[in-house]
Amino acid sequence: xxxxxxxxxxxxxxxxxxxxxxxxxxxxxxxxxxxxxxxxxxxxxxxxxxxxxxxxxxxxxxxxxxxxxxxxxxxxxxxxxxxxxxxxxxxxxxxxxxxxxxxxxxxxxxxxxxx
Amino acid sequence: xxxxxxxxxxxxxxxxxxxxxxxxxxxxxxxxxxxxxxxxxxxxxxxxxxxxxxxxxxxxxxxxxxxxxxxxxxxxxxxxxxxxxxxxxxxxxxxxxxxxxxxxxxxxx
Numbered sequence: 001x002x003x004x005x006x007x008x009x010x011x012x013x014x015x016x017x018x019x020x021x022x023x024x025x026x027x028x029x030x031x032x033x034x035x036x037x038x039x040x041x042x043x044x045x046x047x048x049x050x051x052x053x054x055x056x057x058x059x060x061x062x063x064x065x066x067x068x069x070x071x072x073x074x075x076x077x078x079x080x081x082x083x084x085x086x087x088x089x090x091x092x093x094x095x096x097x098x099x100x101x102x103x104x105x106x107x108x109x110x111x112x113x114x115x
Numbered sequence: 116x117x118x119x120x121x122x123x124x125x126x127x128x129x130x131x132x133x134x135x136x137x138x139x140x141x142x143x144x145x146x147x148x149x150x151x152x153x154x155x156x157x158x159x160x161x162x163x164x165x166x167x168x169x170x171x172x173x174x175x176x177x178x179x180x181x182x183x184x185x186x187x188x189x190x191x192x193x194x195x196x197x198x199x200x201x202x203x204x205x206x207x208x209x210x211x212x213x214x215x216x217x218x219x220x221x222x223x224x
Contacts, residue, residue: 002157042119042214043158043202056211090157098210103148106157 003027004107006091012113013081021076021110023091031097032074033104034066037088049074050097081114088112117141119215121203126221127193135188135201135218143208149177149188150202152217158202161188190220198222 004025013019025032034046048056049068063085065077074091088111092104118140127133139147146165150158164170164179164186176189188201200217207213 002159004157040123040216042216043204043212045211103160103163104212106150106159108155108157 002105002107004091004093004105006089006107006110008110009108010111010113012115013078014115015081015083017081018077018079020078021089021091021112023074023076023107025072025091025093025105025107027093027105029093029095029105030071031094032068032071033092033094034074034076035090035092037090037109043090047076048097055097078112081112083114086112086114117207117213119203119205119213121201121215121218123216124219124221126223127190129193129195129222129224131193132189132191133193133220135190135203135220137186137188137203137215139184139186139203139205139213139215141205141207141213144181145206145208145210147177147179147186148204148206148212149186150204151199152202153199161201193222195222195224 007022031050033048036044045058046060047066052068063080067075088109090109091107094102094104121137149161151161152158162177169178174191179186200219202217203215204212
């Protein structure tokens with residue numbers, strides 16, 4: 001248990017569906033992150049929120065839409081995805097984004113399959 | 116561009132020692148992290164190096180040479196539960212983490 005939870009753990013969706021991934025952290029952190037993890041590839045940072053404000057958007061297609069209503073919750077809204085979007089989506093949190101020694105705490109991920 | 120290199124896969128024997136190397140080329144340097152990730156689970160933090168030298172934490176140690184852009188993770192007295200992927204990540208000048216693809220470590224009895 002890292003203090004970061006994600007739901008659902010597994011999701012299968014068609015290319016025309018709309019779904020949302022949810023992340024919640026119980027650590028009192030101010031920064032939250034979405035990552036994409038594909039087999040044998042480095043973690044890809046998608047979005048960063050610090051104190052509920054989006055500070056990074058790493059050229060992510062608009063079919064992925066993040067939402068951060070407060071510092072404890074982060075959503076990733078999905079629509080009209082492509083099969084190549086199938087991957088493990090990891091949420092992480094840290095005290096903030098600029099502390100040198102701050103490690104990130106990860107949730108268990110959502111395994112997404114787009115059919 | 117920014118790049119982190121680590122071996123794709125390594126195999127070692129239970130009770131032995133293994134060293135996982137990581138080399139990096141990044142825009143600036145604000146620390147290097149090692150994470151462990153068991154299959155189907157979240158990455159978990161193992162170690163952090165920002166100054167040159169060796170950091171020891173029980174059976175695990177991590178070494179950094181900033182001038183060489185090089186780090187290694189040393190695992191001693193290997194146990195079967197150490198079978199996992201080990202991820203190297205460097206924090207660049209913008210405090211963004213740049214990740215390697217991970218090294219899958221297989222422990223054999």
